[in-house]
Amino acid sequence: MKVTVIGGSGHIGSFLVPRLVRAGHEITNISRGSHKPYADAPEWQQVHQVTADRQQEDQDGTFADRVAGLKAEAVVDLVCFTLDSATSLVHRLRGEVGHLLHCGSIWRYGQSLKLPIREGSGSAAEPFGEYGVQKNRIALMLQEETAGGGLATTSLHPGHIVGPGWHPIGPLGNLDPAVWQTLSSGQPLRIPGSGAELMHHVHADDVAQAFEKAIARREEASGEDFNIVAPTALTVRGYADIAAAWFGHAAILESVPWDRFRENTSREYAESSWGHLYRSHCFSIDKAASVLGYAPRYEPEQAIFESIQWLLDHDQLHVARPLGVAAG
Numbered sequence: 001m002k003v004t005v006i007g008g009s010g011h012i013g014s015f016l017v018p019r020l021v022r023a024g025h026e027i028t029n030i031s032r033g034s035h036k037p038y039a040d041a042p043e044w045q046q047v048h049q050v051t052a053d054r055q056q057e058d059q060d061g062t063f064a065d066r067v068a069g070l071k072a073e074a075v076v077d078l079v080c081f082t083l084d085s086a087t088s089l090v091h092r093l094r095g096e097v098g099h100l101l102h103c104g105s106i107w108r109y110g111q112s113l114k115l116p117i118r119e120g121s122g123s124a125a126e127p128f129g130e131y132g133v134q135k136n137r138i139a140l141m142l143q144e145e146t147a148g149g150g151l152a153t154t155s156l157h158p159g160h161i162v163g164p165g166w167h168p169i170g171p172l173g174n175l176d177p178a179v180w181q182t183l184s185s186g187q188p189l190r191i192p193g194s195g196a197e198l199m200h201h202v203h204a205d206d207v208a209q210a211f212e213k214a215i216a217r218r219e220e221a222s223g224e225d226f227n228i229v230a231p232t233a234l235t236v237r238g239y240a241d242i243a244a245a246w247f248g249h250a251a252i253l254e255s256v257p258w259d260r261f262r263e264n265t266s267r268e269y270a271e272s273s274w275g276h277l278y279r280s281h282c283f284s285i286d287k288a289a290s291v292l293g294y295a296p297r298y299e300p301e302q303a304i305f306e307s308i309q310w311l312l313d314h315d316q317l318h319v320a321r322p323l324g325v326a327a328g
Contacts, residue, residue, distance in 0.1 A: 001024075001025050001026070001073045001074060002025070002028075002070075002071065002072045002073050002074075003020055003025045003026070003072055003074045003076065003215065004028045004029075004030065004067060004070050004072035004074075004075045005020070005028070005029050005030070005075075005076045005078065006030045006054070006067065006075065006076065006077045006078055006080070007054075007079030008027075008030070008031060008047075008076075008078065009031040009033075009035060009036065009037050010031075010038075011161050011163060011166065011204045012078050012103060012158070012161065012204050012207045012211070013029065013031075013037065013078055014037035014038040014039045014163075014165070015204050015205040015208035016076070016078075016207075016208035016211050016212065017029055017037070017043065017044065017047055018039075018041040018043035018044065019208050019209070019212045020212060020215070021043035021046050021047065022043060023212060025215075026048075027046070027048065028048040028049075028050055028070050029047050029049055029050065030050045030051075030066070031050075031051065031052075032051065032052070032053055032054075033049070038163065038164065038165030038166065038204075039164060039165065050070070052066060054079060054085075058084075058085050063085075064088045064089045064092035064093070065092060067089060067092070067093065068093055068096045068097070071096075072097060073097065073098045074097065074098060074099040074100075075089075075093060076103075076211055077089065077100065077101065077102050077103065078103045079103075080102060080103070081131065081134055081135075083134055083137045083138055086142070087141060090142070090145055090150070090151055090153070093151055094145075094150050094151045095151075097151065098218065099152045099153070099154070099215065099218045099221075099222070100142075100151055100152070100153045101154045101155075101214055101215065101221075102138060102139070102142055102153065102154070102155045102156070103155075103156060103158065103207075103211075104135045104136075104138065104156065104157040104158075104225070105131070105132065105135045105157055105158065106158065106160075106227065106229065106281055107127065107129070107131055107132035107275075108127050108132055108135040108139055108157055109124035109125075109127060109132070109136075109279070109281065110124055110125035110126050110127045110128050110132070110279065111124065111279055111280065112124055112198070112279065112280045112281055112282065113125055115198075115282045116282045117227065117281060117282065117284065118227075118284045118286070119224075119225055119226065119227060119287050120225075124279075124281075129275065135157075138155070139157070142225075143224075143225065146222055146223035147223055152218060152222040152223070153222070153223065154214050154218075154223070154224055154225070154226070155224075155225040155226070156207070156210050156211060156214060156226050156228050157225065157226065157227050157228060158202050158207045158229070159199075159201050159202040159227075159228070159229035159230065159281070159283065160200065160202070160276070161201075161202060161203075161204050161207060162201045162202065162203050162204065162298075162300070162303040162304055162306075162307050163205065163303065163307060164306055164309075164310035165310060167311065167316075167317070168303075168304045168308070169199060169201065169272075169276060170239075170243075171183070171191070171236055171239040171240040171243060172189075172191060172192070172236070172269075172273050173197075173236070173272060173273040173274075173275070173277045174265075174268075174269040174270075174272035174273045174276070175269070175272065176265070176266075177317055177318075180308065180317060181319055181320060183240065183243050183249070183251065184244075184247040184249075184319035184320040184321045185247075185319075185320035185321070186244070186247075186249040186320075188252040188254050189240060189252065189253055190254045190256045190260075190261060190264065191236050191253050191254065191256070191261075192255075192256060192261035192273060192274075192277065193236070193255070193258065193277055194255065195235065195236045195240075196235050196236070196237065197235065197236050197276075197277040197278075197280040198233045198281055198282045199234055199236075199276055199277075199300075200229045200230065200233040200234075200282055200283050200300070201230055201233075201234065201300040201304060202296065202298075202303070203230070203296070203297070203298035203303035203306070205297070205298075206230070206294075206297060206298055206303075207228050209294065209295075209296070209297075210226065210228045210292060213292040213293050213294060214226070214292055220291050220292070221291065221292060224287075224291065226287055226288040226291070226292065227283040227285060227287070227288065228285070228288060228294065229296075230296055230298055230299055230300040230303065231285065231296055232299060232300060233281070233282040233283070233300065234300050234301065237251075239301075239304075240253055242301045243301075243304070243308075245324070246305065246323050246324045247319065247321045247322075247323065247324060248321060248324055258274070261273070308323060309323055
């Protein structure tokens with residue numbers, strides 16, 4: 001099958017594109033060409049590369065024509081962030097492509113109301129923030145498109161993506177590397193709130209697996225949306241305890257009010273922490289498992305350990321003690 005992947009050099013695409021090549025598909029990757037894939041693989045030698053600035057071409061009204069001109073049977077869109085961009089692509093591909101697969105986000109959901117969160121169950125509040133609102137609008141538009149007899153579409157909604165080559169969302173719900181220095185040295189870590197708040201990670205290769213299976217099961221996946229996460233979620237306290245143990249310590253945690261946490265944290269990191277921990281997400285993957293056959297390989301702590309190990313091996317993170325053995 002001819003498959004076009006938009007943004008295939010990013011987190012998910014670094015694992016998805018080689019998977020699709022191994023499955024026998026003919027792959028074209030559209031990217032800005034600004035960096036290499038996060039995970040190298042020989043399969044990239046078989047991929048046709050197209051360099052394009054999606055944002056600029058969307059503004060010019062030419063991007064959807066570029067994608068349609070590749071004459072793919074399936075298109076995987078990993079880097080669409082606005083309803084206008086998604087709608088333009090859908091309208092142009094209608095009648096031209098057999099299947100459009102969109103990468104959404106679990107931030108299409110707002111604060112948790114009932115756990116685990118299931119697709120279409122009303123178990124989370126309405127989304128907030130421009131990113132989450134747009135991702136939700138795109139997912140709803142795609143469902144309406146397919147239900148109305150238009151283009152066959154599927155949206156997959158990953159959790160906090162983890163993998164070698166980049167920093168994972170840490171125990172405080174942000175990307176602050178100082179958290180790892182604190183945990184590795186056995187120093188007290190200040191956590192906002194109760195520490196019972198949840199985060200739901202997923203390894204990038206497990207997300208890639210879900211996309212590969214959705215392509216293979218187009219008829220079953222058409223018109224559907226899926227939560228794509230690890231089998232379990234982590235609490236703030238649990239995450240910190242597991243991570244501290246990698247460095248031979250028990251976590252020393254100090255709960256502080258949010259206003260105090262903000263006083264001692266940069267605005268960027270504090271807002272990220274609040275965004276993750278206020279939502280306090282935990283998802284069911286039952287639908288993805290039953291419809292797609294999705295079977296994630298990684299528990300969240302295993303995926304995070306792999307990321308931290310890669311960062312240390314490549315001198316992109318500095319800690320007080322060597323990393324020990326991964327939990328699980």
